[in-house]
Amino acid sequence: MKLLFYVLSQTDKLDDFLTELSSRNLCGATVLEATGMARYLNSRHDNDEIQFLSSLREFLNPDRVKSNVVFMIVQKEQVQQVVEVIEEIIAPLDTPDSGIVFTVPLDFVKGVSCFAE
Numbered sequence: 001m002k003l004l005f006y007v008l009s010q011t012d013k014l015d016d017f018l019t020e021l022s023s024r025n026l027c028g029a030t031v032l033e034a035t036g037m038a039r040y041l042n043s044r045h046d047n048d049e050i051q052f053l054s055s056l057r058e059f060l061n062p063d064r065v066k067s068n069v070v071f072m073i074v075q076k077e078q079v080q081q082v083v084e085v086i087e088e089i090i091a092p093l094d095t096p097d098s099g100i101v102f103t104v105p106l107d108f109v110k111g112v113s114c115f116a117e
Helices: 012-022 039-046 049-054 076-089
Strands: 002-008 031-032 067-074 099-104
Touching: 002 012, 002 076, 012 039, 012 076, 031 039, 076 099
Parallel strands: none
Antiparallel strands: 002 067, 002 099, 031 067
């Protein structure tokens, strides 16, 4: 099994994303609100204080401060299904502002009701 994380910056697409996961029987996602490091520092410091922020300011969307972190336990073979949903609903992951997805292996899980081990 894997613990899959997806950082979603296009928060307006969260409902469509979760609905599509559910329609494909990919369940058990948990959603957290998050703020990335660059956005956080940008809101707290001037250009002179942290040099790299001045180059990042033009790429940061000032209207969007928050993002979502979606995480879920999936079977190894379900990882590609989740990636397909991301790329269909949000955007291909090799395009800007599409987010980032990654997994970490799990060696123990108890209490998951979405699928049988």
